[in-house]
Amino acid sequence: MAIKHLVWLRNDLRWRDNPALYYASLSGSIRVLVSATPEQWQEHNESNAKTGLRAGLIQRLFEQLATLGIPAEVICAPRFEDLPSAMEDYCLMHGIEHIWFNQELPIDEQQRDQMVCQQLKSKGIENHPQATDLLVSQPVLSQQSTPFKVFTPFFKRWLSLLSVQDWQPLPEPEKQADAISFKAPEMPWIQPYREDLWTPDQEVAKQKLWHFCHTKEADYETQRNYPIDPATSTLSPYLALGALGPRECIFAIMYACEQAGRRWQESVWLKELAWRDFYRQLMGHFPFLAMGKPFKAETDFIQWNQEETLFNAWTQGNTGFPIVDAAMRQLNQTGWMHNRLRMISASFLSKLVFADWRKGEEYFMRHLIDGEFSANNGGWQWSASTGCDAAPYFRVFNPTRQSETYDANGDFIRRFVPELAELDARSIHNPSASQRAQCHYPLPILDYRTSRLAAIQAFADLKEIKMQG
Numbered sequence: 262m263a264i265k266h267l268v269w270l271r272n273d274l275r276w277r278d279n280p281a282l283y284y285a286s287l288s289g290s291i292r293v294l295v296s297a298t299p300e301q302w303q304e305h306n307e308s309n310a311k312t313g314l315r316a317g318l319i320q321r322l323f324e325q326l327a328t329l330g331i332p333a334e335v336i337c338a339p340r341f342e343d344l345p346s347a348m349e350d351y352c353l354m355h356g357i358e359h360i361w362f363n364q365e366l367p368i369d370e371q372q373r374d375q376m377v378c379q380q381l382k383s384k385g386i387e388n389h390p391q392a393t394d395l396l397v398s399q400p401v402l403s404q405q406s407t408p409f410k411v412f413t414p415f416f417k418r419w420l421s422l423l424s425v426q427d428w429q430p431l432p433e434p435e436k437q438a439d440a441i442s443f444k445a446p447e448m449p450w451i452q453p454y455r456e457d458l459w460t461p462d463q464e465v466a467k468q469k470l471w472h473f474c475h476t477k478e479a480d481y482e483t484q485r486n487y488p489i490d491p492a493t494s495t496l497s498p499y500l501a502l503g504a505l506g507p508r509e510c511i512f513a514i515m516y517a518c519e520q521a522g523r524r525w526q527e528s529v530w531l532k533e534l535a536w537r538d539f540y541r542q543l544m545g546h547f548p549f550l551a552m553g554k555p556f557k558a559e560t561d562f563i564q565w566n567q568e569e570t571l572f573n574a575w576t577q578g579n580t581g582f583p584i585v586d587a588a589m590r591q592l593n594q595t596g597w598m599h600n601r602l603r604m605i606s607a608s609f610l611s612k613l614v615f616a617d618w619r620k621g622e623e624y625f626m627r628h629l630i631d632g633e634f635s636a637n638n639g640g641w642q643w644s645a646s647t648g649c650d651a652a653p654y655f656r657v658f659n660p661t662r663q664s665e666t667y668d669a670n671g672d673f674i675r676r677f678v679p680e681l682a683e684l685d686a687r688s689i690h691n692p693s694a695s696q697r698a699q700c701h702y703p704l705p706i707l708d709y710r711t712s713r714l715a716a717i718q719a720f721a722d723l724k725e726i727k728m729q730g
Contacts, residue, residue: 263290263356264289264290264291264292264332264355264356264357265289265290265356265357265358265359266285266286266288266289266290266291266292266357266358266359266360266361267285267291267292267293267294267351267352267355267357267359267360267361268281268282268285268291268292268293268294268360268361268362269281269294269295269296269348269360269361269362269377270282270293270294270295270296270322270362270363270503271295271296271362271363271365271370271503272365272394272501272502272503273363273394273503274295274315274318274319274322274463274502274503274504275322275463275503275504275505275506276322276325276326276329276433276434276463277430277431277432277433277463277467277506277509278430278431278505278506278507278508278509279363279431279503279506280363280391280392280431281361281362281363281389281391282361282433282434283431283432283433283434284361284389284391285359285361285389285434286434286435286437288359289359290437290438291331291361291434291437292331292332292333292334292355292357293322293323293326293331293332293333293334294333294334294335294336294348294351295319295322295333295334295335295336295446296335296336296337296338296344296347296348297335297336297337297338297448297450298337298338298339298340298341298343298344299312299337299339299450300339300340301339301340301341301369302450304340305369305626305634306623306626306627306632307626307627307632308596308626308627308628308629308630308632309452309453309454310452310454310455310596310628310629310630311454311498311501311502311596311629311630311631311632312450312451312452312454313451313452313453313454313456314454314456314459314461314498314502314630315502316448316450316451316452316461317456317460317461317462318461318462318463318502318504319335319446319448320445320446320448320461321461321462321463322463323443323445323446324443325433325463327440327441327442327443328436328440329433329434329435329436329437329440330436330437330438330439330440330441331434331437331438331441332441333446334446335446335447335448336348336351337449337450341369341370341372341373341376342373342376344373344376344377345376345377345379345380345381346380348360348377348380348381349380349381349384352381352384352386353384357386358385358386358387359386359387359388359389360377360378360381360386360387360388360389361389361391362374362388362389362390362391363390363391363392363393363394363503364390364391364392364393365393365394366393366541366542366544366545366635367544367545367551367634367635368544368548368551368552369551371545374390378390393541394503394506394507395507395538395541395542396419396423396507396510396511396534396535396537396538397419397422397423397426397538398507399422400542400545400546401415401418401419401422401538401539401542402418403418408542408543408546408547409539410649410650411649411650412535412536412539412650415535415539416532416535416539419535419538419539420526420535423511424526427508428508428511428512428515429508429512430506430508430509430512431506431508454596454630455595455596455630458495458595458597459495459498459499459630461504462504463499463504463505466496466499466504466505467505467509469494469495469496469499470494470496470505470509470510470513471513471517473494473496473530474513474514474516474517474530475517475520477492477493477494478494478514478517478518478528478530479517479521479523480492481493481528481529481530482529485529485600485601486601486667487601487667487668488588488591488599488601488602488667488668488673489668489670489672489673489676493599493600494530495597497597497631497633498597498630498631500537500631500633501630501631501632501633510534511531514528514530514531536636536639537633537635537636539639540635540636540638540639540640541633541635541636543556543635543639543649544634544635544638550635550638551634551638553619555642555645555647555648556642556647556648556649556651557646557647557648557651559723560645560646560647560720560723562723563647563719563720563723564719565615565616565617565618566614566615566616567616567617568614568616571614571616571706571707572610572614572616572620574703574706575589575606575609575610575614575616575621576589576593576624577589577593578590578593578677578678579703579706580609580703580705580706580707581697581702581703581704581705581706582609582660582661582664582691582705583664583671583674583678583681583689583690583691583692583702584602584605584660584661584663584664584667584668584673584674584690585605585606585609585660586677586678587602587668587673587674587676587677587678588602588603588605588606588677589606590677590678591677592606592625592628592629593628594677595630596628596629596630597629597630597631598625598629601663601667603625603640604640604644604658605658605660605663606621607621607625607640607641607644607645608644608652608657608658608660609658609660611641611644611645611646612644612645612646612657612658612712612713612716613657613660613707613709613712613713613716614706614707614712615712615715615716615719618641618642618644618645618647619641621641622637622638622641625637625641646720654716654717654720654721654724655717655720657713657716657717659709659713660709661690661691661709664690664691665690668690669686670686671684671686671689671690674689674690675689678702680700680701680702681700681702683700684696684700
């Protein structure tokens, strides 16, 4: 059987609801190729945890494809620029005439695809790019055909487009031959991660999706901010590597809301997924965001605090602010952090330590199992008041008040800052000097009120300079 169609997978490691895989299978017999670019991943600050989950998902995907009689392999090239010649050699070796892939938005990924497509086209190999992995894959534009820079009107337009598009998940490919023997692919770049928290399996991800939508999605708005309660979906690692398809998410939300007699358009979790689309589309419209630049150009003139001691205390979870330290230790120990804690810890670093938000952005990417460049960049620029539709510059989270509000009993702090476990529910949020000494817990590395005023003044001075200019 001559196989002339190649499906090229990257961050879309699933066999269901995969446009490239499904539509290629309708055109003839297929084989699958996953490209690994470990040096590029390191350059993009992807975490060891994400690399480990990626390897597990690839192996599980290949196992399933083997049952469908679909051969699959991993091709390893150090960086994106090494892929064109490697892909050409592979395609010529296997007699490939068509290549199918799902498009990606970040500028490096777009350039990678262009280089590969040009190389293969010169050899007579046809390219079949499919829609990006967004819930609304088409550009969401204003009536003037310009990108939205504020989320609320984007979301309104996004919802209208989502309402009329086909949201039925695509099935897996038909079995094309007898099952073939599975051989585990060689992946020397594999890294350890918390597999006990994130099983590398599309089926497990789908089960978690449906369980969340049926049992927690309705209360997501009221419960999502409390890190001790498992009220969030924890699906972000699977979304980041494409083990869940966008249509699967929409279908589950719509079904659960219909069963409960609620309008799916009012789902707060759906709105969070829209934020993900918003940041990814922004990255496509404004490539400078992928080059370390703030969305608000004038904020590039801010003189950030370069004190490494304070930054290192933040990374190690030793700031003397219990909720911040608990958040950072959760990240360091598990590769994941609750979203409310991401806002608290990012605000602490960018507004109170007044460190360059790009340092925090990089640290998160190097440790998050669900690190997605666009969402991580958008979240950090939101917290630092440098981004699109960002928090006002005078909004500075008080970590102690945040702790008292969202971890009232201190249970989350006790889990990740065990030296404070014996303190009462009031003291644990801001222990006294004597309690800190007794618990061997550090004094605060900064004064909240002084640091807050200094940050606000720095932004106010920048605003005045902008008005004069």
